[in-house]
Amino acid sequence: MAKNFLELIIGSLDDKKRWRAYRARVKALPAPYRDSAEAVERYLMNSGGIPNDGARLVGMFSDLADLFEQAAADGTPVRDVVGDDPVEFVTEFVTTYSDGGWIAKEQERLKRSIDKAAGEDEPS
Template identity: 55%
Template sequence: MPDAEKSGFIAKMIGPKKRWRAYKARVAELPENYRTGVEAIERHLMHFVPIDGDANASMFEDLADLFEQAAANGTPIREVVGEDPAEFVKEFAENYSDGGYVPARARKQLTDSIERAAGGQTGAEG
């Protein structure tokens, strides 16, 4: 794929580069387990949510907001995403698009990644 096409695709997927870089900087500042959770959700979204640059940029910014607030409040990751991370991502993405088909294997990969990020957090602490 030529560079011009690649950058056009990236802009459609993630929105303007400046917004994407700002989002990634925010995620990098999160505590490790929250960052791991956001990155797992991000990967899932990148593969299975229809491309819409502006909506996707807003979606990722809102994802960062959600996890920043959770980290600041000490809210466990499981309390944020619930017991079914794939369902959480599906519902989260539906706020920004018409959603998309997510294969079972991808749902399991997301669930396993969130499980690792959540560690021993159950959502019952606090």
Template identity: 35%
Template structure:
């Protein structure tokens, strides 16, 4: 990874966060909690994958439709997040596989 890749990644992240900041306050709060939760459960492709931008797009559509954020996610936001990443390999799974001796199963 070169310096240009790092700079481009930062530009993309800043643009992504600008979209988040354009959302209503309640959406921003839920997004930040979702982001915090997802970084803890650790889907491997979270930083570079389509999940976080997809959530922002989903929220933007909800705002445009005049819906409240909990109408989109439900009251259990953690369960909503778990459903989003249920088929994604996580760092915990990769670690468990590495210590149990399984090879290649984390790469889906």
């Protein structure tokens, strides 16, 4: 009961443990991979394009760590992981974990509004 109440206030303790594990994994990466993973993380945190569900968010970052750990183990250059356009890489990466968020809802709302204004809305 106390755990549920506490989690209601501060969020999932399991998600927090998984987040700390992710951060430790990234910190253990060799420099170019660590620096790249941290840069992607920083971009995601500042761009606002991340899932707002804690479990999905932590899962996304855990997969990011997997990606860079595997690249480091295989000796794959960072540029081969993220490509020539890191922004495009991050956009594609986060799409897998997102339900579209508010922007997808607003895009749908815009389309419906224009359809309605143009007399193209379907009767319900």
